Amino acid sequence: MASLQILMAQINTLVGDFEGNTRRVLDAVNTAVESHPDCVVVFPELTLCGYPPEDLLLRPSVDLRVEESLNHLLAQLPGGAWVVIGYPRRSQGQLFNAAGVMHGGEIVAEYHKQALPNYQVFDEKRYFAAGDSPCVLSVQGISVGLSICEDIWESSPAQQAADAGAELLLNLNASPFHRGKSQDRQAAVIQRAKETGCAVVYVNQVGGQDELVFDGGSFAVTASGEVAATAPHFVESTQWLSVARNDSGLLLTGNGAMADPEDLAAVWQALVLGVRDYVNKNRFNGVVLGLSGGIDSALTLAVAVEALGPERVEAVMMPFRYTSQMSIDDAAEQSNTQGVTHKVIPIEPIYNAFMDSLADEFEGMGADTTEENLQARCRGVLLMSISNKKGSLVLTTGNKSEMAVGYSTLYGDMAGGFDVLxxxxxxxxxxLCRYRNTLGPCIPERVIERPPSAELAPDQKDEDSLPPYDVLDRILEMYVEQDMSAEAIIAAGLQRDQVERVIRLVDLNEYKRRQAPIGVRITQRGFGRDRRYPITSGWRMGH
Incomplete structure (x- = not known):
């Protein structure tokens, strides 16, 4: 009876680190063959270069680096193992997103990705040519077809492999996280399995890469669509799967179906992994953030501590005349609870020095948002100075609602390297704050309960100048994430004056968002790679 031992190698690669990624592959394979010398080890999409490599693929030296890594692997991999791995490969003058099968010191088969995604965060057509044929080979008596990521979301590539005789599909992935993505993946793979009559092994990348987080969650399904094996989400994992043929077809045996993380748990883990990998892969000593006593900075601090440990996190309270004692006390309480370094640096002297310097420029002009913005900019200067001196990354604390409508200050609270929220x-x-508190004491309850305020003016509340956040977020989801028009949003039951005002603010503040730090993407339409709007534009909301 033909059989295979398959290892789903869900690893965390570093984009551009060919040598390091090659070592990770060798380590995983060498460990695997200790248990099963003739096993099949399946790695994610573009493992050798990491995903997404972006314009590194346009560098003239990329072909040489790929060949050096492939040659090194062919010379070092144990001869009995079958290693399925992704890499960019040039053939007849065109660059392909490729998957190769290494065995016995040779590349015995190679597949070129056919379905090149060119939407949301993906722009593979900028770099790759599309393949046009299946790749099926016999591995220890079992007919195995190869596919890569987007191929499994379309019917044709999988059906081509099945028509060519495949009974098992190996699908290499670099599929980034957004809310609900895991369920969508399983549904698509199960549909392909049922359509083709092939079992499918789906191996996904894990780790943070700039704004993207890859959540792993690799799995395998039978030809009838039953989940036979699963790997955990948001952590590196090597998961074994047995495949054997009997009279009724392929039998897959693994650890069975594991429940996906609940929505809030998944978002929390995505934020933690995104921060951890951005800080560590960019070799920062730690992070520093302004802890205001408000809910956004409280959640940012909690994520940072979970990601890096309290010893690598510094929280700085920078009070001004409008800062309440409640805010000062709550910031100190959370810092103490989480065990982080906590500093208090009043900004009154800095603010006064700026105002003295600007006295002639401002003569005869009344106070307005300029003075409020100056407070934020004083804080930004302090945090960036600490960052420069200590080698710590400044985490900014603006949330999507604020970034959407421009409720933030350029070179102030937007000054920093990474925006967690x-x-x-x-x-x-x-x-998420409430979820975090279910895991243990962390965020003071009154930080969650009190009305949000930037505390830049006496008795200031966010809702003095914005709709209630439940209304604002509903409008933003429809306009930003669903591309609905103003009239369609109003028809859905929202007040016209609120809708028109919010949309106007979103459109006007593209210039701010373009200058904002990157941050973890958790939705299908974040303010980053997958939303590219012009700054200078005659577009109006009624269009």
């Missing part, structure tokens, strides 16, 4: 709406911030 950039794609997290305000209402979700509140829900």
């Amino acid at each position: 950039k794609d997290v709406p305000k209402t979700l911030v509140t829900a």
